[in-house]
Amino acid sequence: MTEPVIHVAAALTTDVDGRALMVRKHGTTVFMQPGGKIEPGESPLTCLRRELLEEVGIDLPAEAFTWVGTFEEDAANEPGHRVLAEVFSVTVDATAPVAAAEIAESIWVDPAEPGDIDLAPLSTRALLPLLAR
Template identity: 45%
Template sequence: MTTLNIAAACLLDPQDRLLLVRKRGTHALMLPGGKREADESPLQALQRELWEELQLRLEASALAPLGRFRAPAANEADTWVDADIFIARLPHAVEAAAELEELAWLEPGQPHPENLAPLLRDHVLDALAGR
């Protein structure tokens, strides 16, 4: 079984909606972020990924750790993700870039879409609710 080390962010807008993304050619909605490179800390990887995917630059001080979670990967068979998750407020509107095909918003108190990634569905949403 393969494990991918990733870093991702819970990005909240002024209405407390959670930003979700869907990568090109996939079905699952997930948090923005991605795989860590060998020489990167989780925070460095996340800052790089946010720039690549959303053209969003966030200072390290804007990203608060939410936790570290492990779950089956959404888009890769026989693979798990070991994820460092951070939380931040979006300073401005963003648009999909790089491999992203769709941006979506998860509204507080609304039903969750069926196609949430396991990491988000099984761990992150509960951690967010507990904050």
């Protein structure tokens, strides 16, 4: 049987020092890139801009984002599901993001050595390695 797929938009968000922004939702232990589920009729970039504003208070124009690609991996917080992520990169200034909505915590990590934190499969296997190169 095929695992259900959750279609999301995610931001590979870095600061000027190359650190990656990771977020953790309330009631979970896993850190991942900010983003969220794409609503019906919504473009991936529109979804991502909405989610960044809701989750971490980042409000940037569409032109600030660069398309990275589509990635599929095991879902971090929904066992038995896969996540299909439309990924964009964006660089932001060092202003601390403000965790809001369903986000409990946000941190900046070195993509090559994120430290001793629980990471989503998509982050570990696909996204952070892109930045660590």
